[in-house]
Amino acid sequence: MTPLDLRTTPRIHHPRRWAALVPALLACYMDLLDATIVTVALPAFEEDLGAGPATLQWTSAGYTLAFAVLLITGGRVGDIYGRKRTFVTGMAVFLLTSVLCGLARNPEMLVVSRVLQGAAAAMMIPQVLSFIQVEFPSPERPRALAMYGISLALGGMTGPVLGGLLIQADIAGLGWRAVFLINLPVGAAALLGALRLMPESRSGTAPKLDLVGVLLVTAALVAVMYPLVQGHETGWPLWTFLSFVAVMPILLFFSWHQRFRERSGGTPLIPARMSRHRSLRAGLPLALIFFAGTGHTFVFSLYLQQGLGYSSWRTGLTLFPSSLGIIAGSMLSIRLAPRLGRRVVSIAALVKIAGVVGVIYPIHVLGPALTPWALVPGAIVLGTGMAMVSATLVNIVLSKVPVQDAGAASGLMTTALQVGSAISIAVLGTVFFGSLTGTGDHRQAIEACLWVCVALFFASFVMSFLLPPGGVPATAADDRPPSAKDGGIRRSIPR
Template sequence: MNPRRWPALAVMLIAAYMDLLDTTIVTVALPSIQRDLGASDAALQWIAAGYTLAFALALITGGRLGDMYGRKRLFLIGVAGFTVASALSGLASGPGMLIAARIGQGAAAAIMIPQLLTVVQVGFREDERPKAFGLYGMVLALGGVSGPLLGGYLTEADLFGWEWRTIFLINIPVGVIAFAGSALLMTESRAQQRLRLDPAGMLLVTIALLALVYPLIQGRELGWPTWTFVAMGAAVPILAIFWAHERRRSRVDGSALIDPALFHERSVIAGLLVAFVFFASTSYFFVLTLHLQVGLHFSALETGLSFLPFAGGVIIGSGAAGQIVPRIGRAVVTVGALVEAASIITMIVVVSRYGDALSAWQLAPGLVGAGLGLALVSATLVTITLSGVPGNHAGSASGLVNTTLQLGSAVGIAVIGVIFFAALPTGHPLQPGDFVEASRQSLHLAAGLAALACPLSLLLPATRPTRGAETVRETVAR
């Protein structure tokens, strides 16, 4: 047993915090980025969704690369790549460069993050793992709470005249520290069995998802030409080809990117469906940020502070889930989705009633409820989804669940963003009141998706996870 495992974990957690921070910190800086770079509405969607999409697409492959070539080696490559991509994001001269750098960040994170959880799983004794995963959970909570607040502060502080660029450039010293510490303290490990990559599978699923997401984000600005609908329709047969390829690879050498055997379990099919729909609904933060900053002229810091009630709801929900999951099992997912839908409806009512006089305090009850609902679903869904999966498929299944969560979020930003921007009037300068109707329409979709997750959750097996198995930290890479 490596005596440096705890110090090594500490520096790896620094890198994990850096990654999670960049998932949430950019949201409140979007209006500032748009003003400075002249970014279009579609570019804003790509800046937010490009990171998540790249992370989702490369996540499973990132974990397999670590098993094949060494987890320490891949972790260091991921940290280095993330740091370089952060520097390029901060130095971006235009929207295109920033989007490309954000995609690079997401791909690097997908190489980096799976190694952390695998190292904990193989490098710590069984009695040590709960503490190690608990520390990782604390980092997740800290990143979720501090991201919007830190992003708002750094953007508004305008350090060295860098404005929004600081949220990316701050990763450079943090990344250097994480790289040096990990290089010094981590020990190398890799899977004992021989594994192979599935590049064709990765290419097919990437093409299919881009065929769906790209037209959704770009279509409105281009006037919805015919090719956008053709591309979205083509995603279905491409996914069918991908599935046939995965079945063949599984039979030939067991190297499929996604093992088809996983879909023999009812819990996996139902869990992935609920995860995709529910996490697509959580993309309302994209809309609320633009409503508060562009529509109501909140500062970046004021916007970050406005989202603090959401973090409070997450903390309360995480604690409550640990107590009630062993008692009522899948019903927690149903209740959580219902709370999420009701909370978004509460925000719709508040936005409609107060219009351009809306304050952060008036949004607070809905945000607390939304955080509570998210925590209840997140703390339960993955465990139930994996409840019937054999141990030899646990790693692949957890990676698949993670990928689905990220894809749901990315597609949610694309679809909800299309509705939001399409509802904004054109031909005259936007007024605060113009954002009310746009937000109402997009929030209605978010509430509908959360509500849809309620009946879908009834497809989950009626399992009641034990207290020791409930934690999502052992199976979720974010």
């Protein structure tokens, strides 16, 4: 290995970068696959493991929450210890935890394994975008990023359908366990490909990890999530409300710690200067509120299987049309964002409301006679609105942030999306199971959840007007060597 400091040397792009991109994209595919595939397996967890409502919520939300909390730290670990090394380690742990999920003998083992699986994903996924940024020159980068987006879309699209198929087929008597063990062949191929093809890179000025900051953020999120998920089963005792109250002091102490760490010359988890960017001040709470309404797939899968008696395979097929809307929404946002800017987010929020109402109406009118075909229009509209926001909001925010803060802002936005998704499962799960306990009516429970989604999407529509105006500039990042101020990138080139 010959070390190359790109702060003083012209950037040399790895000759096998396109081949090395394949295992990186397989990791992205598996991440989204694992985030969505469990939705159709929830009743199977309940039947086989005796999992209660809280376990079902933690199985989905635990993965997303661990991923969100450790996402920024995962990027920092790659900067310090090497992005290839961190990616390979994360992938190996991801495969190990997939096996643990598949071998789970009780609800507790399943939940803990899912949380560890999300943590492993947080180590490997940030390295993918870093790899694309470092190894691909400006003319090639849009194509590489498009392939990255496609891999995520494919994971989201195939998750419910593949999960339903695996459970229905009951391969080797594995049942629901196959939805986790399917990671082994895909992950093994990605791991071997990364070891063989991926170059190593790291930051020229390695920032120190802010472990205290990570612990404080984790404590704040757990103080929100734990009572939300467990409160219903325990009858909402006093400690649940005290936990909610504790969130604000924890966040205030976190804010003080970040300023103290920055003044002391350390690297804070969230630089204080981030609060000066208007686009972030508006975009972060908007992302949290909007994605807090996106857990409808979690409760909808329960409604289809528990309320209507759908099989896992039929449930997966019923959820699939929203993926067609995601494709349409992605294409629309590419055309509209440069001209309409924040108005795309406003329109998308209204589209999401229309999609939710388009699902509520046939559920309410048809009741037990509901068919998958009656849900197709609403599902497609829901997917369209989701993609329009996902593809546009981050671009709007980052286009208004100075280049030197783009990396930190990108990590914050991605974290906000994931935290919102995790909170959504907790909130909608609480509404669903709470309504079900009171009435035993699955239709009333799902309608209550969907009206909560309508309220959250309307709040997102109102908040979208706080985003900075103007279109999203379609500019590629320059290909200059990073300056010393940027931190540089130190890379080892295989000889």
